[in-house]
C-alpha cells in the first residue's frame with residue numbers, strides 16, 4: 389500500500405493512433421500484483437487531445453484515467469513527456485510509475501527515474517511479497533538468470549514484461565478527469581516527421597506457442613520444417629533470430645530480441661538459435677523454453693527448460709511425427 393500520496397501507482401498509457409495497446413493490461417496487472425486496489429491506481433493518457441483515448445483506456449482497464457491534453461504531446465516527444473510526467477509525479481507522489489514496455493518506455497523510463505531520483509526496474513516478470521515491501525523479479529540482461537530486486541527509493545519506475553501479469557476484463561469503466569497542460573515544444577529540438585517501421589507481428593504477441601528459427605536452420609528451405617512444427621499447435625507463430633530476419637528468410641517483424649519483439653508465450657521452441665543475450669532478452673519470459681541445437685555448449689541451453697542436443701534436420705521431423713501420433 390502507498391505511504392506516499394493518495395495514488396499508489398501512476399501508469400502511463402500506451403496509445404497508438406488513438407487506440408490503447410494491449411500492453412496497458414500488463415501495466416495494470418503489475419500494479420494489481422503490487423497489491424494496490426484499483427482505487428489507488430491512476431492511468432495517465434498524454435496527447436495533444438487526449439480525451440477520447442482516455443475514455444477508451446478507462447473502458448479497457450476499469451481504472452480511473454487522467455486525460456492530459458497539451459501542445460507538444462502528439463506525436464510522442466521524450467522531453468515533453470518527461471516534463472509532463474515529472475510534474476505529475478511531484479503533484480501526485482505515487483510510489484510506482486509504470487511505463488509501457490516498448491521503445492517509448494525504454495526511452496522514457498531511465499530518463500524519468502534519473503530526473504526524479506527514483507529506482508528503475510524494467511521488464512518486471514513477477515512480484516514477490518516479502519513482507520518488507522514488494523520484491524520484484526526480472527530477467528537479467530543476458531537472459532540467463534532471474535534477478536530479484538527490492539527497490540529502496542521512495543519512487544520506483546517500472547515496466548512490465550509482456551504477458552507476465554494477465555488481468556480479467558473490468559466490470560465497469562473508471563472515471564476520467566481532464567487536465568489541461570500547456571507543454572512548450574522543447575528548445576533545441578525540431579520535430580521533422582515520423583516514419584512507420586516494421587510493426588512487430590501481432591501474431592507473435594497473441595501466440596501461445598512460438599517456434600523460432602535461428603541461423604542453424606541453414607537455409608530458407610529448412611524453414612518449412614519450422615513452419616510445419618508450428619502448424620501442429622493451435623495459436624502458434626513462427627519467429628526468427630536477427631540473422632534469419634536480416635537475411636530475408638523471415639520478415640523483419642518476426643524478429644525476437646532487443647531490437648525485435650519481446651514475447652512471453654507458454655511454449656518457445658528455439659531451433660538452431662545460439663542464445664546470444666540480445667536474443668534471450670526478447671524471449672526469456674516464455675513459460676517453457678525448449679532448445680534444439682547440435683552444439684551441447686550453446687548458451688541457449690542455460691536458458692532452456694528442455695534441451696535437445698541434436699541436429700534439427702534430424703530431430704524436428706521426428707518430433708513432428710511424434711506430435712502427429
Ligand SMILES: Cc1cc2nc3c(=O)[nH]c(=O)nc-3n(C[C@H](O)[C@H](O)[C@H](O)COP(=O)(O)OP(=O)(O)OC[C@H]3O[C@@H](n4cnc5c(N)ncnc54)[C@H](O)[C@@H]3O)c2cc1C
Nearest residue numbers: 602603604629630645646647660661662667681682683700
Ligand atoms: C545491437 C545488437 C542488437 C541485436 N539484436 C538482436 C535481436 O533483437 N535478436 C537476435 O536474435 N539477435 C540480435 N542480435 C544478434 C545477436 O548478437 C546474435 O548474433 C544472434 O542472435 C545470433 O543468431 P542465431 O542464434 O540465429 O545464430 P548463430 O549465433 O549463428 O547460432 C546458430 C546456432 O545454430 C546451431 N546450429 C547450426 N546448425 C545446426 C543444426 N543443423 N541443428 C541444430 N543446431 C544447429 C549452432 O550450434 C549455433 O548455436 C543483436 C546484436 C547486436 C550487436
